[in-house]
Amino acid sequence: MFKPVPRSDSPMRNRTSLPAWVKPVLPWLGVSLFMGAFFFYPIAHILWMGLNPASITSIDRSSVNLAIRSLLTSFYQAGLSTLLTLALGLPTAFLFSHYAFKGKLFLRALTAIPFMLPTVVVAAGFNALLGPRGWVNLGLMDLFHLQNAPITFVGTFGAILMAHVFYNTTIVIRLVGNTLSRLDPRTEQAAQTLGSNPWQVLRHVTLPLLRPSILAASLLVFIFDFTSFGVILLLGKPGFSTLEVEIYRQAIQMFNLPLAGLLSLIQLLCTLVFSILYSRILRRDPVTSAPRSAQENIRKAQTVLQKIILSVLVVFLLAFFLLPLISLPVRSITRLEADRGARDQVRTGFTGDYYSELFINRRESLFYVPPFTAIAISTGYAALTVLLSLLIGFPVASALARPGRMERLLDPLLMLPLGASAVTLGLGFIVSFNRPPLALVNSPFLAPLAHTLIALPFVIRSLQPALASIPDPLRQAAAALGASPVRVWAAVDWPIVGRATLSAGVFAFTISLGEFGASSLVVRPEYPTMPIAIARFLSQPGGMNYGQAMAMATILMLVCGLGILLIERLRLPGTGEF
């Protein structure tokens, strides 16, 4: 018989007796505590040490000029890099989300690997390919009988741009690709039925729907390029100085804390401004549409033109991402002798020596890093980072999907960890956490905390468009049918954002695996991560050291690739095709 629903279960009545301000604040509690303790406090502490009223007078005219010059350089290279990254990333995102072809899974994983590799490794890869004695130059010299290397790559502005594109295209592919593959094809089809040509469909239908994710991706890529350090130092022209590089020089080499503090502050303020701009633009007429299954949008190339374009793009992507990376495994099994014979002959032979040497502590060094330990620690830290950043980031992304006053205020602050210089953050950690109650400076958990700080903005920005795209009528319908808020979330939100969560998890995983800047400042020698182990090998001369660095880098690439493939294949319960 019909059982009357007790009035207390009605979803329309606010059953709790909490004051009205509690609910908006709740999702932000976790992230506020986390960022407050591990970001704002250390940064404020170190900035205060540099920029207090007593020391601020040491900043003179030439310092200000230096600050302005570095700022403009940062802007210039980051802006150009972002545009180029979008130019490659958007077509690729479109390719992955709309077409099925052989080797797609491999190519997807391939584009994500650079992101996790420390700069020393990427620089080594580019050198092997495009350096003064890289394959391309050697090949050209052979072909045209030239004396000197025709292509100068390392040490140019172009190298910086190319390395940035190499690193960050995956951000665009993931963020925009996710949204693209869930687009309702019927909207576009309707537009075409009504007489629009493909360009008009793109302009008036597709792009507005993609705007949130394109903006999110551009913002992340820009900030990453803005604060880029290793790439500038290893591949750029000496003397080319961005804010981040100057902060390092002033803080460490010159011990000019006031100037370093000023530069850090400028960098943080810029990040804040970009963040605020991003939120402002996003808030203008957000478009939502019920996400569709990813399979709906996938088809095989049909016309000849489509097939040609597809092949060209795939070949280009393969070349661009594979060639620099492939040199690392090749060099790890090739014997490159420094012998006394003819210099233009590089005597080669295959060897597994570098790999076997990794497992031997020949000098009985106290700081020997067994490869499996490094892998275990790196992946352990990465797992912790994924857990923490998802736990803290998910509520925030949900709150941001339906922005209220609280969200508008706090949203721009989320990106700040990305815009903080690794040097400033590292030093901030040192001065803030060296005494109780937060005596964490020697804790092995400081590194994953630092990783989480950097991964959080990615995770939040990655989840946000997906969460924002859930149309409210679906939720309201569920609520009207009697579902509690938790059930609404489980039955409506979760299946749709499940895959976005996976994607965000992959981001956090890859960021943690490849993190080097902040890690090098807080990692304990007993808990080494793989990038640090690689850098150690490259800091000493000797073929064995170089070979072991290549071997370790190859192992890192394999671990990364495997990790990505596994996570992508993961099927979360309740998410189904979404």
Place this chain on the structure above:
Amino acid sequence: MKPIRMILFLIILISLVACAPAGPVTLTVMTHDSFSASEPVILAFEQANNVKIMFLKSGDAGTALNKAILTKDAPLADVFYGVDNTFLSRAMEAGIYESYSSPLLAEIPAEFKLDPQDRALPVDYGDICINYDRAYFSTHLLSLPVTLEDLAKPEYKGLLVVENPASSSPGLAFLLATVAHFGDGGYLDYWRSLRANDVQVVDGWETAYYTNFSASSGHGPQSMVVSYNTSPAAEVVYASPPVTDAPTASLLGPGTCFRQIEFVGILKGSKNLELAKKFIDFMLGQKFQEDIPLQMFMYPVNSNAHLPEEFSLYAGQASQPASLAPAVIAANRERWIADWTEAVLH
């Protein structure tokens, strides 16, 4: 359990814990990233003194020093190793060290004892010299440059790669060598002549050595690189497959190398003063000193320490290395780097 039994139980437990035999004390040693030591050597010290040593690797020399200075009110460690002569002034001014006149200083030559108050004690030294590719020079029948001036000669055009002193410690050392040789008024002209001779500048040692240098695994285009006088020995030790002779050697002419000395000191505020002193004695003692060459590829300061064969055969020492007083370096470093950048990079 009855309350009285509970209290008795707790009292017994607490007294057991309090009276437990003293476990090893932890001595924290802060070092730069290039620090290395053999496990048996350190283990022997730990066992002899019932101590557990925790090493804190803290970045390159500059970063580690800055961390020590920034935390001097609540030091991160008991002992700090890693300050070199280019940073010594900064360390002294910040007053981070506790003075300790170790008895082992008697075994160390006076030229290394740059601090008369024994706050910073020397541990190892090395020369930043130009390494050259032996095969290249013999194949092209080139004679070796002897002095710094020779490097500007046309036969060496485009053959030298140096590091940016603003971001690299060997780069800075080489700049200081030129300042010491040509003086404040003349070094910039020298660098302009080098620039006219197509000297390559890169930002870091890794790039210079592994990308540009022809005798490393990178097989680059430059046959001379600013590196350490121990690098040829490292090339032999870490060769794969083993080699019978070093592929590189250093230019050791007068004034062409810059001497770098690394120091250790007890941090003020350390709670383990006695142990720290013992550790310093240990670092200056023969066992640790003889371990340094093959671990850190630097020379030991202790005159009684024996050098490994690879060092005597393949590494060389400059007879007249360039040096500048730490205070002079501290006062002028920024200006020299800025002027150098203007003359060479802009």
